[in-house]
Structures are given as structure tokens and as C-alpha cells.
Amino acid sequence: MAATIVTHGGTDMPPEEKDGCETAARLxxxxxxxRQDALEAVVTAVASLEADGRYDAGVGSLMGMDGKTLELDAAVMDSRGRLGAVAALQNVRHPxxxxxxxxDTPHVLLVGQGAEEFARRIGLHSPFEPSVKAQRKFREYIAEMKKAHDDDEGAEDTEEDDGKTLVRKFWNFPTSWQAAVDRAGHGTVGAVARDEAGxxxxxxxxxxxxPALYGRVADTPLIGCGFYAGQHGAIACTGIGEHIVRNMLARTVYEWIISGTPLQAALERAIALLPQGIDIGLIGVTATEAHVAARKPMASAILAL
Incomplete structure (x- = not known):
């Protein structure tokens, strides 16, 4: 069985930015x-993407709406029963x-201050400044919001609001909520792998x-939503997290694989689950296949021994 790894840089990253994904896959x-196992391989690959600075993860993470807060999420899982995740973690380069x-602990998920203290105790606490690209994107982001004239305030709510009703209801920034929602980023990075032992x-x-409220957690650290791995393969998702969570997308794809659906068909079926206009991408690996599927082309890489 050939050892294989697949990486992606998020739905916001075009194929022109795939060199970082290729570097991560090679590592x-x-x-x-x-002869190290699949978990070590995917952690090494994602750590490379976190260190790159171009991708919305690690040192490249986008700032919150206050222009300073960085809240990072991450997760790992393998077919041997290992599972760990962090959410709303601050001051760590490699979540x-x-x-x-x-x-290695009795737990599977740590959040916020507890997760940060855990990182400090194991020697991974590493405060950092947002990357130059992240700072530039934030300035551009806010400038465009301030130029928006139509904030849709008082607009009639409809079933098609797709969560924007609540965003508007709780919006607490002095700029247009509509402009922010329309430009939401989708920057998860991920890796899946199969080792020679299967x-x-x-x-x-x-x-x-x-835009997101302080403390927002979406699909990335939630098992079965942004990621899943088991005896039949491994899946990672990227896109608008709330849609991924509502469909428990990674586990849904995994169930299709168990039922005999080929991997590529399962990934494309998952994309079709989400409404048109919603950015979504997935990567996956099984015993015989490794594929990338996305609603629009995104940076990714597939390598095998």
C-alpha cells in the first residue's frame, strides 16, 4: 500500500499559491x-502551512474584528484511536x-485560556504578531467595510438569510454588517495521509x-464536522464552517465511503449538499484513492511514495 498525503490551503487560496501546499506535502x-505513522506526517504538513504566513492558520491567521485578537483552532485524528483538538487558542504558533x-491526555478538546495554559506547560506557548499579509488584509477589509453604503439595516428577514439575520441582530461594529458577511474568509488548512501500514x-x-463574534468556533475542531479519520480513510473540509457543521460533513462523507461510494464521488456529493454560492472544499484518502474536490479551484497537493 503506497504511502500518500494530501494537503490544502483553504478555499480562499487559489492554485497559484499551491507551492506552500506542495512543500507541506513533501515534508x-x-x-x-x-516509516513514521500517518499522524506524524499530517501534523508535520499542517505545521508547515501554519508557519508559511500566507495561509489563514498559525502565523498567517486573520485578526478578529477588533484588529488584534487571534483565536486559533486545530484538530488531529487517526484510525488508531488518537484524537485531540483545541479551540479559541491564543498565543501559539502551532496549534x-x-x-x-x-x-496524550484523558481529554479530546481544550478551549480558550485552558488550552493556552496547556500549551504553556508543554512548551508550545509562543506569542507572535500577525503576519504582514494578515495585517494588510485586515486594513483592506476594514477599509472596504467603511466604504459600504448599504448596510441592509431593517431589511425584512427571510428563510434565505442563511444565518445573516443573527449576524445582523448581534452585530456590534460601527461598519456595515452586509459588507463583512459578503467577504467572509474561509481559511482552514488541512492534510490527510495513509501510511504504509494502512x-x-x-x-x-x-x-x-x-466576520465573527468573539469566541466563535466553527467546524475545524469539531469531530465529524471539519475532519474525520477511521479504518476506511480520512477526510478534511474547508469552507464556511457553519454549513459544514450543520451537515457533519466529514463524517457524512466517511459514511458514504463505508457504504461503497468511491472517494471522488463522495467528495463531489458533499459539495452538492451545500447551496450554490457557498464556498466548500474537501480532501480525502482511502486505501485505494486520494482526491481533492472544491467548488472553485484551490491550492492543494497530492504526493505518494
């Missing part, structure tokens, strides 16, 4: 070639490594998806 594949260390693993990481 992960090297771990597989050194995926913290998630990996949680697999074990599967997945790792995901994100710096969030503004």
Missing part, C-alpha cells in the same frame, strides 16, 4: 518515507502541535473566518 511524505499533544490520519488548523 509530510518524508515522515512517511522514514496543530498542541492538538497532537492532547492525544493507517489513516487527518490534521486541520485555522485562524478563523471573520
Amino acid at each position: 509530510g511524505l518524508q515522515k512517511l518515507g522514514d 496543530v502541535k498542541v492538538a497532537q499533544r492532547i492525544t 493507517h489513516f490520519a487527518v490534521a486541520v488548523s485555522t485562524g478563523g473566518s471573520p
Whole structure:
């Protein structure tokens, strides 16, 4: 069984930015070639993406609406029973490594201040400044919001509001909520792998998806939503997290694979579940396949030994 790894840089990252995904995949594949297991490979790959600075994860994470807060989520899982996740984590360059260390504890998910203190105790607490790109994107983001003239305030709510009603209801920034919602980012990074022993693993990481309320957690650290791995393969999702959560998308795809659906068909079926206009992308690996599927082209890489 050939060792294989697949990486992606998020639905907001076009194929022109795939070199970072290729570098991450090569580093992960090297771990597989050194006979390390699939979990070590995907953590190595995602850590590379977190360190890149271009992707919305790790040092490239987007700032919150206050222009300073960084809340990071990450998770890992493999077909041997290891599972760990962190949510709303601050002051850590590599949240995926913290998630990996949680697999050594009795727990599967740590959040907020507790997660940060855990990172401090294991030597992974590492405060950092947002990347130059993240700071530039935030300034551009706010400037465009301030120029928006139509804030849709008082507009009649409809079933098609797609969650925007609540965003508007609780919106507490002095700029247009509509402009912010229309430009929401979708920046999860992820990796899935199969090692030579036939074990599967997945790792995901994100710096969030503004606009969002303080403390927002979406699909990335939630098992079965943004990620899943089991005896039949591994799946990672990226896109608008609330849609992914509502469909428990990663586990849904995994169930289709168990029922005999080919991987590529399962990934494309998952995309079709979400309404048109909603950005979504998935990567997956099984015993015989490795694929990427997305509503629009995104940075990704597939490598095998």
C-alpha cells in the first residue's frame, strides 16, 4: 500500500499559491518515507502551512474584528484511536502541535485560556504578531467595510438569510454588517495521509473566518464536522464552517465511503449538499484513492511514495 498525503490551503487560496501546499506535502511524505505513522506526517504538513504566513492558520491567521485578537483552532485524528483538538487558542504558533499533544491526555478538546495554559506547560506557548499579509488584509477589509453604503439595516428577514439575520441582530461594529458577511474568509488548512501500514490520519488548523463574534468556533475542531479519520480513510473540509457543521460533513462523507461510494464521488456529493454560492472544499484518502474536490479551484497537493 503506497504511502500518500494530501494537503490544502483553504478555499480562499487559489492554485497559484499551491507551492506552500506542495512543500507541506513533501515534508509530510518524508515522515512517511522514514516509516513514521500517518499522524506524524499530517501534523508535520499542517505545521508547515501554519508557519508559511500566507495561509489563514498559525502565523498567517486573520485578526478578529477588533484588529488584534487571534483565536486559533486545530484538530488531529487517526484510525488508531488518537484524537485531540483545541479551540479559541491564543498565543501559539502551532496549534496543530498542541492538538497532537492532547492525544496524550484523558481529554479530546481544550478551549480558550485552558488550552493556552496547556500549551504553556508543554512548551508550545509562543506569542507572535500577525503576519504582514494578515495585517494588510485586515486594513483592506476594514477599509472596504467603511466604504459600504448599504448596510441592509431593517431589511425584512427571510428563510434565505442563511444565518445573516443573527449576524445582523448581534452585530456590534460601527461598519456595515452586509459588507463583512459578503467577504467572509474561509481559511482552514488541512492534510490527510495513509501510511504504509494502512493507517489513516487527518490534521486541520485555522485562524478563523471573520466576520465573527468573539469566541466563535466553527467546524475545524469539531469531530465529524471539519475532519474525520477511521479504518476506511480520512477526510478534511474547508469552507464556511457553519454549513459544514450543520451537515457533519466529514463524517457524512466517511459514511458514504463505508457504504461503497468511491472517494471522488463522495467528495463531489458533499459539495452538492451545500447551496450554490457557498464556498466548500474537501480532501480525502482511502486505501485505494486520494482526491481533492472544491467548488472553485484551490491550492492543494497530492504526493505518494
